[in-house]
């Protein structure tokens with residue numbers, strides 16, 4: 001299998017180094033051959049070519065069997081709202097070009113990290129959520145406008161039936177082989193796009209009578225996720241709401257540094273941590289590489305159907321945590337026995 | 348002062364009964380005369396007149412010195428995405444008609460309720476946040492469209508400079524007399540409306556050099572709010588993001604049943620709990636009336652400038668909680684000594 005590594009910005013290069021190393025080790029141990037290539041995106045792409053998604057990167061992406069991505073973004077652009085070219089455009093464009101309409105974000109809970117969360121252990125224990133975030137529609141991709149006098153700005157929040165259908169089907173298929181509960185999150189009491197969303201999910205739900213469906217407003221969901229995360233099994237939601245809820249949910253796993261995501265759709269799968277580029281710690285051997293390594297586990301399972309290989313990775317992480325090893329981000333809480341490691345040592 | 352009570356739907360009538368009763372008691376104790384009127388809105392308005400905001404209600408609202416509102420919404424409409432007339436339209440319309448562009452949501456933390464939260468007490472202790480949610484713009488009020496074949500739906504997320512300016516000024520004024528820190532939440536790395544938002548806040552910030560400004564993306568804010576709520580002082584954000592963040596923040600206060608909000612702008616102030624209509628417990632003497640009573644405290648302070656009177660209410664609630672009295676929603680956690688009360692007894 002041919003894997004394209006896109007390190008991206010900030011801590012991206014450090015963490016993908018270890019994701020890639022783990023994939024090579026798995027290949028060696030199980031007798032699979034992985035070949036690799038590398039490409040630029042985001043700020044790194046802008047610096048080298050002026051383009052956050054260079055043509056060469058897109059070509060290489062389309063030609064690969066799976067993509068391992070690091071992180072995107074740069075503080076320089078965050079504080080310059082009038083910048084025309086932005087790192088994030090690269091990520092949004094590759095999602096669209098590769099048809100990566102379904103972003104799967106499993107909330108994995110390592111027992112050893114129960115104390116690293118700001119939530120009480122008894123609230124967390126037993127939580128197991130799989131988010132399906134729609135990734136190529138919504139206000140992210142609707143038309144953007146700025147009035148000529150620059151005093152009015154808008155983005156179109158828009159969904160079409162087929163966009164909701166295809167992700168709903170993926171989410172229901174997953175719910176069927178998991179806890180058989182699906183919660184669809186929208187704001188149908190206010191938004192027309194959400195009313196279409198709810199209509200379509202209600203229709204698809206009929207084809208899955210074995211799955212229990214619940215509809216929840218986004219404000220309530222943001223609350224319930226903190227109050228009682230155990231009540232969720234599969235959560236299906238739109239692009240913007242999914243962005244917010246999954247970051248919030250990262251606190252369930254103790255840290256953003258522990259969460260991986262898989263973006264799938266029509267072709268090549270795309271695997272990345274849900275954390276950002278974290279420029280404040282970049283290049284200091286502080287970043288947690290486990291989310292990148294868990295992204296590789298998702299790649300093995302989802303793109304290559306290699307379950308045992310994926311399990312070997314999660315088992316290794318479990319063992320490492322049990323032995324008391326931690327990066328800084330997951331060393332909060334009961335740290336008396338933690339052995340704090342840098343990126344390299346943890347990798 | 349003339350107060351209009353709009354009980355609304357679900358548990359609205361039960362809880363506003365006690366808000367009103369407390370206001371009458373304060374009037375008697377401090378020698379103020381409050382006169383009252385009542386009006387319909389939401390599902391109650393639809394049932395009686397076919398209109399979620401009857402003309403008479405709007406007239407009475409404009410003629411009053413302050414409005415005490417209960418809750419809105421009905422499950423019947425939630426599950427019928429194609430309904431043309433909806434309870435929520437009443438609330439959105441009155442916000443717009445009265446020019447209530449600033450929604451203040453203080454996150455008050457009663458010491459006695461530290462254990463009622465799903466967050467660890469050491470994470471919560473010392474948290475004191477004041478949200479400024481923009482309330483008459485954004486995707487809530489932008490144009491809504493449904494294609495003729497009903498297969499595509501959209502809502503326009505739109506902001507104009509003056510809308511951001513006026514709420515930003517209110518938030519900075521508040522930050523100046525509080526902790527002197529303001530966090531503005533947006534999604535400027537993706538949304539044009541957010542980029543305008545950030546530009547304007549950056550400009551207004553220059554007029555408040557004594558206030559420390561931070562800009563945060565909504566996904567990160569949703570995470571930080573759970574991870575470390577103490578880091579926030581004043582939070583300034585748009586309508587949709589504010590809706591989500593404040594519901595999430597309710598878990599900091601132990602329950603939605605404890606949070607009040609004030610909507611202010613050009614004229615009459617509007618005071619309401621942030622909780623919803625909770626039809627599942629309506630009419631069962633189970634609802635927590637404290638959020639409605641705290642809404643009255645906000646009314647006294649903000650609309651009438653009566654600080655001592657407001658403090659008498661919060662002190663009374665504090666005492667009641669210290670004595671171990673709880674409604675069901677705040678009786679989780681260490682309930683061994685709680686005396687569980689219904690709505691009436693708590694009121």
Ligand SMILES: CC(C)[C@H](C(=O)O)[C@@H](O)C(=O)O
Pocket residue numbers: 072073088091243274536537566
């Ligand atoms: C970097 C940003 C554009 C991106 C998003 O909002 O989708 C990120 O937050 C994510 O969740 O992958």
Ligand SMILES: CC(C)[C@H](C(=O)O)[C@@H](O)C(=O)O
Pocket residue numbers: 189190219419420435438590621
């Ligand atoms: C009922 C609904 C329209 C409303 C909103 O979204 O504004 C509510 O959730 C709120 O926060 O006041």
